[in-house]
Amino acid sequence: MAKLKFLVSTELGRAFKEGHPYDLVIVGAGPAGLTAAVYAARKKLEALLISKDVGGQTLLTSDIENYMGYHYISGKELAAKFEEQVKKYPIDIAVGEEVVSLGRAGEDFALVTASGKEIRARAVIVATGKRSRPLNVPGERELVGRGVSYCAVCDAPLFAGKDVAVIGAGNSGATAVVDLLKIANRIYVVDIMPEWRADPVLVERIGAAGEKVETFFAHEVIRIEGKDRVEGIVIRARGGGDEVKLPLQGVFIEIGLIPNSDLAKGFLELNEAGEIVVDCRCRTSVPGVFAAGDVTNVPEKQVIIAAGEGAKAALSAYAYLIGQRR
Amino acid sequence: MPLLDESVRNEVKREFADLSGAVKLLVFTQEFECDYCAETRSLAEELSELSDRIEVEVHDLLDSKAVAEKYGIDKIPAIVVLGEGDRDYGIRFFGVPAGYEFSSLLEAIKMAASGDSGLSPEAREALKELKNHVHIQVFVTLTCPYCPMAVQLAHRCAVESELVRADMVEASEFPHLAYRYGVYAVPKVVMNERGSFEGALPEKAFVDHLLAAGS
Numbered sequence: 001m002a003k004l005k006f007l008v009s010t011e012l013g014r015a016f017k018e019g020h021p022y023d024l025v026i027v028g029a030g031p032a033g034l035t036a037a038v039y040a041a042r043k044k045l046e047a048l049l050i051s052k053d054v055g056g057q058t059l060l061t062s063d064i065e066n067y068m069g070y071h072y073i074s075g076k077e078l079a080a081k082f083e084e085q086v087k088k089y090p091i092d093i094a095v096g097e098e099v100v101s102l103g104r105a106g107e108d109f110a111l112v113t114a115s116g117k118e119i120r121a122r123a124v125i126v127a128t129g130k131r132s133r134p135l136n137v138p139g140e141r142e143l144v145g146r147g148v149s150y151c152a153v154c155d156a157p158l159f160a161g162k163d164v165a166v167i168g169a170g171n172s173g174a175t176a177v178v179d180l181l182k183i184a185n186r187i188y189v190v191d192i193m194p195e196w197r198a199d200p201v202l203v204e205r206i207g208a209a210g211e212k213v214e215t216f217f218a219h220e221v222i223r224i225e226g227k228d229r230v231e232g233i234v235i236r237a238r239g240g241g242d243e244v245k246l247p248l249q250g251v252f253i254e255i256g257l258i259p260n261s262d263l264a265k266g267f268l269e270l271n272e273a274g275e276i277v278v279d280c281r282c283r284t285s286v287p288g289v290f291a292a293g294d295v296t297n298v299p300e301k302q303v304i305i306a307a308g309e310g311a312k313a314a315l316s317a318y319a320y321l322i323g324q325r326r
Numbered sequence: 327m328p329l330l331d332e333s334v335r336n337e338v339k340r341e342f343a344d345l346s347g348a349v350k351l352l353v354f355t356q357e358f359e360c361d362y363c364a365e366t367r368s369l370a371e372e373l374s375e376l377s378d379r380i381e382v383e384v385h386d387l388l389d390s391k392a393v394a395e396k397y398g399i400d401k402i403p404a405i406v407v408l409g410e411g412d413r414d415y416g417i418r419f420f421g422v423p424a425g426y427e428f429s430s431l432l433e434a435i436k437m438a439a440s441g442d443s444g445l446s447p448e449a450r451e452a453l454k455e456l457k458n459h460v461h462i463q464v465f466v467t468l469t470c471p472y473c474p475m476a477v478q479l480a481h482r483c484a485v486e487s488e489l490v491r492a493d494m495v496e497a498s499e500f501p502h503l504a505y506r507y508g509v510y511a512v513p514k515v516v517m518n519e520r521g522s523f524e525g526a527l528p529e530k531a532f533v534d535h536l537l538a539a540g541s
Contacts, residue, residue, distance in 0.1 A: 004365060004422065004424040006330055006334050006425070007428055007429055008428065055471060096528065098528075115528065144524075146508065151470070151511075154470035154473070154511070155510065156469075158497055158510055158512065229510060
């Protein structure tokens with residue numbers, strides 16, 4: 001039986017002053033947003049941290065072995081430590097609120113939440129991160145929650161003794177395989193590329209599991225089959241070949257991420273991938289709006305990089321606000 | 327060895343510092359304890375050591391049949407969270423509330439102590455329109471970061487309305503129920519056996535589902 005862990009809180013709070021002009025509103029509470037919140041609070045800015053959840057994608061990672069200061073820490077424990085640090089400062093925090101639009105309101109910025117509330121800010125940091133990219137094959141959308149999953153860490157325990165596929169052989173895919181090793185019966189890995197793109201330490205761990213894991217590299221998923229729940233997937237070698245049907249009960253899709261930049265569309269400059277374009281000071285195309293972490297065009301999506309960018313964005317926002325006061 | 331380490335105990339003490347009323351945790355287990363039954367009992371006992379407002383009563387599912395029936399307990403481990411004067415708000419936990427769900431247990435205790443659901447004024451108003459009993463089952467895993475939002479919202483609704491009972495159900499401890507309700511993603515919310523949906527919905531959408539289930 002696995003050792004039980006006990007996490008005290010995932011709810012920071014939900015109070016904020018509607019319509020009140022904050023110095024700084026930070027949208028998103030992953031590593032970038034949480035770090036920005038600490039830096040903003042230390043500069044005594046009147047700040048609001050607003051987010052759907054706390055921890056962002058960190059929560060979806062079971063093991064983190066490359067965040068300095070910790071040889072090994074689970075994603076949720078690291079997020080909890082970030083959260084604990086933010087809680088020490090008196091800034092307003094609204095969890096469970098999603099910002100759906102961002103625009104100008106005179107000299108300030110106006111943000112509107114999904115529940116229709118409006119927030120005013122003199123400066124904004126967008127740190128909304130990324131979300132899973134869908135495969136876009138027949139059967140996928142219909143079978144979400146019926147065997148198709150985008151959250152291996154959440155749903156893996158539901159597939160005890162079952163046969164599953166992990167689509168994607170990058171770091172997220174490899175991490176999902178490692179999570180599933182202890183749980184599933186058989187794990188197929190399918191990727192369009194000819195080999196693993198994950199960190200070698202993960203690939204070695206999977207290799208040690210032996211025949212439990214079978215890889216189909218240079219293969220693509222044609223469709224996901226099943227009526228009320230997933231019954232199998234059909235794959236084919238790239239560049240032709242016969243269709244192969246793999247009977248299984250679960251499909252974990254880990255083929256990369258898309259930026260949560262919808263709120264900024266038409267307002268901030270985005271690149272082709274939909275990422276918010278920032279300069280080395282985290283400034284976006286609109287003065288007073290900054291961005292940090294995975295939602296930006298900064299390369300390499302890592303917790304430590306997002307945290308660093310969050311710090312930088314907060315300091316840049318502070319410098320901007322000081323400049324405005326003059 | 328205690329389940330809760332020093333730092334968690336300290337945090338819980340802080341959370342419980344201003345409990346406004348008495349809370350009783352009814353723990354259901356059996357002589358030959360099930361998977362996680364012992365842990366669930368120990369967890370409740372350790373929590374009661376952290377606040378003099380919390381009392382624990384352990385019941386054997388078979389020996390305390392009448393009590394189990396009174397609170398609708400049909401599987402173990404189970405915890406019923408009662409408020410001041412043993413008031414039953416309809417808060418249930420089936421399976422061990424560890425991992426992310428530990429925070430749901432703490433929230434439930436705080437809610438039962440205060441008797442305040444913490445729902446928005448709009449949601450409180452909407453729930454007055456509820457006509458019939460609704461039994462909410464929220465299926466979770468202990469590693470799901472989005473699940474406590476659904477569990478805590480369900481428990482809030484239970485505190486707000488006498489017609490609502492809300493269960494957290496840890497899916498991997500009750501595979502037969504996970505199979506029966508087709509739980510392949512969590513959180514999965516089942517209302518009155520009929521309606522179900524996946525994901526942690528915002529308060530308004532959740533309450534709308536609840537009103538539809540109880541109409």
